[in-house]
Amino acid sequence: MLAAWLDFTGRGGVGDLAPMCVPGHKQRQDLVGTVIAGDAPFYGGLDTIKHADNLRVDAERRAAALWGADWCRFSVAGSTHGNQALALAVGQPGQHVVINRTLHRSLLLGLVLAGLRPVWLTPEIDAESGLPRGVAVQAVQDALTAHPDACGVFLGDPTYVGTVSDLAGHAAAAHEAGVPLLVDAAWSAHLGFHPELPAHALAAGADALVTSAHKALPAYTQGAIVLAKAGLLEPPRLDRAFDATHTTSPAGSIMASIDAARALLAADGEWLCGRLIRSVAAARKRLREVPGVDVLDGPGVEPTKLVVLLAATGAHGITVEADLIAAGMPVEMADRDTIIPIPTIADDQERLAAFTEVLIAAIERHRGEPRRPSAAVSWTVEPEQVLAPREAFFARNETVPADAAVGRVSAELIAPYPPGVPVLAPGELITATAVAALREVAADGGRIAYAADPSLQTFQVIAR
Numbered sequence: 001m002l003a004a005w006l007d008f009t010g011r012g013g014v015g016d017l018a019p020m021c022v023p024g025h026k027q028r029q030d031l032v033g034t035v036i037a038g039d040a041p042f043y044g045g046l047d048t049i050k051h052a053d054n055l056r057v058d059a060e061r062r063a064a065a066l067w068g069a070d071w072c073r074f075s076v077a078g079s080t081h082g083n084q085a086l087a088l089a090v091g092q093p094g095q096h097v098v099i100n101r102t103l104h105r106s107l108l109l110g111l112v113l114a115g116l117r118p119v120w121l122t123p124e125i126d127a128e129s130g131l132p133r134g135v136a137v138q139a140v141q142d143a144l145t146a147h148p149d150a151c152g153v154f155l156g157d158p159t160y161v162g163t164v165s166d167l168a169g170h171a172a173a174a175h176e177a178g179v180p181l182l183v184d185a186a187w188s189a190h191l192g193f194h195p196e197l198p199a200h201a202l203a204a205g206a207d208a209l210v211t212s213a214h215k216a217l218p219a220y221t222q223g224a225i226v227l228a229k230a231g232l233l234e235p236p237r238l239d240r241a242f243d244a245t246h247t248t249s250p251a252g253s254i255m256a257s258i259d260a261a262r263a264l265l266a267a268d269g270e271w272l273c274g275r276l277i278r279s280v281a282a283a284r285k286r287l288r289e290v291p292g293v294d295v296l297d298g299p300g301v302e303p304t305k306l307v308v309l310l311a312a313t314g315a316h317g318i319t320v321e322a323d324l325i326a327a328g329m330p331v332e333m334a335d336r337d338t339i340i341p342i343p344t345i346a347d348d349q350e351r352l353a354a355f356t357e358v359l360i361a362a363i364e365r366h367r368g369e370p371r372r373p374s375a376a377v378s379w380t381v382e383p384e385q386v387l388a389p390r391e392a393f394f395a396r397n398e399t400v401p402a403d404a405a406v407g408r409v410s411a412e413l414i415a416p417y418p419p420g421v422p423v424l425a426p427g428e429l430i431t432a433t434a435v436a437a438l439r440e441v442a443a444d445g446g447r448i449a450y451a452a453d454p455s456l457q458t459f460q461v462i463a464r
C-alpha cells in the first residue's frame with residue numbers, strides 16, 4: 001500500500017497524471033496551494049477503483065498477522081470510527097453491554113448507534129493522585145452475573161492516564177460468560193512490541209482491539225486500526241459494521257501511512273519502543289528531582305506514559321501549558337493538577353529531555369501554594385441512567401436554563417475535552433453536582449465540548 005502511494009504521488013510530482021476522476025484538485029497545486037500535496041485517493045489513486053480492494057486486503061492481512069488477529073481493517077476516521085464499528089458488531093439493539101463509564105465520547109455514541117444499554121463500571125481512583133486506575137476483574141464478573149443478557153464487555157485500556165487493568169482476567173471473565181471482550185486501546189498501538197511493555201489486548205486474550213495509528217505510531221492524523229479474533233465475533237458482521245460508517249473515499253495517504261507504521265513496527269518496533277521506555281524513565285527520574293513534582297509510575301502504569309503531577313508545586317497546569325504552547329511544545333492534556341505530554345517512538349531521548357527542561361522551567365515560573373490534588377470530574381462521574389442512550393438521543397428535547405435543568409434528563413452529551421469522557425450523556429439525570437463540576441472545569445480554563453451551549457447557561461433536556 002505504501003509502495004502504491006509512493007508510485008502515485010511520484011507520478012503526480014512529475015506531471016504524469018491527468019485523472020478524470022476525483023479528487024477535484026486533479027493533483028494541481030496552483031488552485032488551493034500545497035494544502036493538497038500528497039493527497040491520493042485510495043480508490044482510483046493507489047490502484048484502480050476496481051482493483052484497490054486487493055491492495056487493501058493485502059495490507060490489512062499483514063497487520064492482522066503482526067497483531068495475531070484473524071480480521072483487520074484500516075480506518076481513516078480514527079478510533080472514533082473503530083469504536084463505533086465494534087459497537088455495531090457486538091449485539092442487538094436493546095441488549096446490555098458491560099462498559100467503563102470513563103469511556104471516550106465516541107463509544108458512548110456507538111451505544112446510541114447500536115442501541116446498546118450500558119452497564120456501567122467505574123474505575124478505582126488512586127487516592128494520592130486523584131487519577132483512575134484500571135477496572136477490577138471482580139467488577140466485570142459482578143456486572144456479567146447481574147446482566148446475563150449482556151452481549152459483551154467493552155473496556156478502555158490502558159486508561160487515558162496510562163494505567164492498565166488485568167486484561168487477561170477480564171478476557172477470562174467475559175469468556176466464562178460466553179461474550180467477547182472488546183478493548184479501546186486508542187492511545188497504545190505500541191503495546192506488545194517490547195518485552196517491558198504490557199501485552200496488547202489481543203495477546204492478553206481480548207476478542208477485539210481498536211487503536212489509533214496516529215496517536216502512538218507515526219501515521220497520518222485520523223489513521224486507526226481495528227483488529228479482531230474470529231469466534232465470539234464474526235468477520236462478515238465486523239465488515240458490515242465497519243463499512244456502515246466508513247467513508248467510501250478513504251485517503252490513500254492515511255491508509256498508506258498506517259501500512260508504513262505497521263511495517264516500521266514489524267521491522268524496528270522493539271528497538272524504537274525500548275528507546276522510548278528509556279527516554280520516559282529518564283524524564284520521570286528528572287522530573288521527580290524537582291521539589292513538589294511527581295509522576296505516575298509503578299507496576300500498574302504503562303512505561304511509556306508520562307503523567308506529570310503538579311499539585312504539590314502549587315503551579316496551575318493550564319498556566320504551565322500556556323508556556324509550553326508559547327515554546328512550541330504543546331501537550332496533549334493539561335488541567336489544574338496534571339500535565340500529560342505524549343512521547344512516542346518518534347521522540348528520541350534528547351528531544352524528550354529538552355521538553356522536560358522547558359516543562360521544569362515553566363513549573364518554576366508558576367510555583368504557588370501547594371494543594372491537595374482533586375480527582376477530575378471526568379474520572380469520578382457516576383451517572384444515574386434514566387433512559388437508554390439511544391432512546392434519549394432520539395427523544396423530543398427542549399432547552400432550559402441551568403437551574404431548571406437539574407433533576408431533568410439530559411438530551412445531550414457534554415464532555416470536558418481532553419480527555420473526552422462525557423460528564424453528561426443522553427439519558428442521564430442532570431445533577432447539581434454535574435453542573436457545578438462542568439462549570440468548574442470551564443472556569444479553570446478547560447474546554448467544554450459538544451454542549452449546545454458551551455457557556456453552560458442552558459442545557460438540552462428531554463421534553464416532558
Ligand SMILES: Cc1ncc(COP(=O)(O)O)c(C=O)c1O
Binds near residue numbers: 079080104184187419
Ligand atoms: C480512549 C479514546 N478512545 C477513542 C478516541 C478517539 O480517537 P480518534 O481521535 O483517533 O478518533 C480517543 C481520542 O482521544 C480516546 O481518548
